Amino acid sequence: MRLLHTSDWHIGVTTRGVSRAGDLASALDELLEVCGDFKPDLILHSGDLFHQPRPQVDELELAWSGLRRLSEHAPVVVIAGNHDSPQLFDFFSGMLGSSSKIQFVGYPKAPNAGGILKFSLRGGEMIKLACMPFVHANRMLPGWDGSLGNRLIAYSDRIMRLQKAYAESLQKSYSAQRDILIYAAHLFVDGASLSTSERSLHVSDTYATRASAIPPVSYAAFGHIHKPQALPGGAPGRYAGSIIPIDFGEENDVKETVLVEAMPGMAARLRQVPFSKGRKLVTLEGSKAILEAQSAENCLLRLRVHTAGADPGLADWATRVFPKAEIVEVCEMRATAQATTAARTAPAVENLSLREAFATYAEECGLGADLVNLVGDLESLLDEEEVVPALPELTALSAWTNR
Numbered sequence: 001m002r003l004l005h006t007s008d009w010h011i012g013v014t015t016r017g018v019s020r021a022g023d024l025a026s027a028l029d030e031l032l033e034v035c036g037d038f039k040p041d042l043i044l045h046s047g048d049l050f051h052q053p054r055p056q057v058d059e060l061e062l063a064w065s066g067l068r069r070l071s072e073h074a075p076v077v078v079i080a081g082n083h084d085s086p087q088l089f090d091f092f093s094g095m096l097g098s099s100s101k102i103q104f105v106g107y108p109k110a111p112n113a114g115g116i117l118k119f120s121l122r123g124g125e126m127i128k129l130a131c132m133p134f135v136h137a138n139r140m141l142p143g144w145d146g147s148l149g150n151r152l153i154a155y156s157d158r159i160m161r162l163q164k165a166y167a168e169s170l171q172k173s174y175s176a177q178r179d180i181l182i183y184a185a186h187l188f189v190d191g192a193s194l195s196t197s198e199r200s201l202h203v204s205d206t207y208a209t210r211a212s213a214i215p216p217v218s219y220a221a222f223g224h225i226h227k228p229q230a231l232p233g234g235a236p237g238r239y240a241g242s243i244i245p246i247d248f249g250e251e252n253d254v255k256e257t258v259l260v261e262a263m264p265g266m267a268a269r270l271r272q273v274p275f276s277k278g279r280k281l282v283t284l285e286g287s288k289a290i291l292e293a294q295s296a297e298n299c300l301l302r303l304r305v306h307t308a309g310a311d312p313g314l315a316d317w318a319t320r321v322f323p324k325a326e327i328v329e330v331c332e333m334r335a336t337a338q339a340t341t342a343a344r345t346a347p348a349v350e351n352l353s354l355r356e357a358f359a360t361y362a363e364e365c366g367l368g369a370d371l372v373n374l375v376g377d378l379e380s381l382l383d384e385e386e387v388v389p390a391l392p393e394l395t396a397l398s399a400w401t402n403r
Contacts, residue, residue: 001122001180003260004040004074006031007056007223007240009066010083012059013051014279015247015300016328021062026278027243027255028066032256034273040074041121046223046240047081047134047186053088071101075119079105080133081186081223089133105131108162111169125264126178130166130215132185135159137207159187160213167215176265181217183237186224186307191232192239194225196249211235218262219270227270228256236268244278251281282325285333292321301325306333324364 009028013020034180035043049063070076080089086106108131109115119127137155145239190208192262211233214220220237227250240258244253255275262268282296285304303318305311311332318330 001042001125001127001260001262002038002040003127003182003219003221004035004043004070005046005084005219005221005238005240005258005260005261006040006043006219006243007046007221008048008081008226008242009045009063010048010051010242010246011063012055013246016302018300018328020244020246021058023244023278027275028062028069028280030275030277031066031243031257032069032315034259035070038259040259042119042127042129042182043070043074043076044129044182044184044221045076045078046184046221047079048083048223048242049078050085051083053083053085055088059368067102075102076102077105077117077129077131077184078102078118079131079184079186079223081132082136084134086133096142105133108132108135111165116167116169124178125180127180128170128174129182129184130217132159132162132183132187133167134186135162155207156209159209162336163209163213163215169215170215178264180262181215181265182262184218185214185220185222187222188224189222189232189235192225193227193229195227195246195253197226197242197247218266219260219268221258221260226250227253228258238270243275245281246265248281248283251283279326288317296322297323297324301327302329302331303327304331304333306335308335310334321387334386 009024011021011024013024045067057065067076067078076332078089080086080244084106088105089104093106096102096104103117104280105114115131117127117129117131119129121127135158137156166183170183174181188207189211192212194319211231214231214235214237218236220231220235222231222237222239225239226242226246227239229239231237231239238258241249241253241255243255243257245253245255256272257275259271259273260268261271280299280301281302282302283302284296285289285296285306286294287306291305301322303316303322305314307314311317314332315327315330318327
């Protein structure tokens with residue numbers, strides 16, 4: 001059995017205001033090349049197909065183009081991530097129908113109600129795939145009994161019960177001569193190494209699950225963490241990671257596609273194929289003289305420029321020095337501001353008014369007095385007495401209901 005594992009496309013994402021549609025399209029083209037060479041029996045996308053739950057039309061077109069071209073090679077299964085809309089995935093499933101080579105899984109389903117998908121292979125082998133899309137902590141689960149879907153149970157306990165149900169079902173009628181067990185999930189496993197671009201809430205202790213709770217399978221295809229890596233605790237699987245660097249916390253990551261080969265009753269063999277095309281994220285720091293001696297091409301560039309004082313022409317200078325890079329940020333790091341900050345003990349913020357706190361910040365950064373005055377105006381508005389608007393219709397309705 002050959003399995004291609006990809007994840008976290010985040011179609012629709014921007015980095016510092018710059019659309020990544022072109023970078024994503026390049027990565028998908030490269031993914032298709034890998035797929036054509038590998039000839040998989042199954043393709044798994046482990047969540048966060050989109051960056052927002054309500055994607056735009058052009059984002060839908062890019063996602064559909066990528067998935068359709070993949071499905072020309074093998075069946076494709078896409079589970080919902082925390083950025084995806086389970087309702088939208090269910091809509092896709094209804095539109096495509098049961099005969100489609102592309103299957104969307106929006107919610108974790110009970111094992112006997114579509115939670116475990118089966119794919120027959122040449123030679124009599126069978127893939128049994130348990131799917132665990134992302135579950136928000138306050139979401140009830142349709143199709144499960146009350147003990148599994150009860151939102152009053154701690155999130156980690158709910159996930160553990162769901163995984164236990166999948167593990168028990170996978171082992172039921174398991175044949176070591178026929179079956180290859182796979183688990184696809186969009187979860188944060190405690191101990192995974194984070195980037196800085198994941199939603200902080202969804203990689204907190206509240207959403208953490210343990211590696212020991214992962215069902216025993218040949219391969220566990222995980223999404224959610226953007227840094228490609230092996231699963232913690234020696235679990236047999238990987239985070240495929242995002243296919244492009246989403247933000248500068250990922251600028252040193254090597255993005256990859258995971259290729260899996262497995263046989264019934266045997267451990268899977270993994271191979272990671274790195275992406276080689278597309279723009280990188282690059283940070284350069286130093287004085288103007290140091291930076292002018294460096295080069296940056298075909299990248300999204302973040303500059304941290306050391307200056308002696310205010311330099312109003314810094315953005316134009318950066319554009320001239322790095323004409324072949326897309327500059328997304330130019331940060332002026334002033335020696336005078338740094339020296340002032342180091343020499344003074346900052347007052348506790350909680351002891352300052354809004355105006356005082358901003359004035360301190362403005363002084364450190366060399367901002368003009370106009371911004372300080374603006375905060376003063378806002379503070380005056382906050383001090384004004386709140387006036388509750390009169391709503392005659394609501395008053396009349398209240399009078400009618402109290403008769």
